[in-house]
Amino acid sequence: MHTFNCTCGHSIAIIPPSEHAGYVVLDSDADLHIDNRTVTIRAFLDAVRTGRRSEWLTEFYGPNVPQPRFAQKDDADVIEDILSNSDSWTRFLYRCPMCGRIHIETSPRSRSFKTYAEN
Known part of the structure; x- marks a missing residue:
């Protein structure tokens, strides 16, 4: 099990298949x-x-x-x-179930994320 911490403080547990994780390919x-x-x-x-x-x-x-x-x-x-x-080229994506923020890996395999929130 992998976990990812959202900027809101919520810890997202990733248990495949997960409704909180996905992939982005540009x-x-x-x-x-x-x-x-x-x-x-x-x-x-x-x-x-x-x-x-x-x-x-x-x-x-x-x-x-x-x-x-x-x-x-x-x-x-x-x-x-x-x-x-x-x-x-695949980038990981995580969605926080608490606040709805989306975290997309800035570049493949970088483990660095850019966060997007609803306005």
Whole structure:
């Protein structure tokens, strides 16, 4: 469970799925990264087709991850990991149930938030 403190003092408990948390993706952020994600998926699929899957996985996950862990992943798992690891544009959003303020992450993975309140 994650908690987020609102500027009104209320502590927001985030228990997925949560009606107090969400995500924001700006078009300009996503457009910059979609092509990179596609290139990585194509490289993985090419490695599978050409028999270099194991080598590609070592490069993607790093040499410190044991080979048996790779064996447990099917291709769909690897593609999900590619999508998750390449998500550098999603910003977290929190809504305070007490005061209604919206807190949006100023930049992806920054853990810094800008707060908006109703007038």
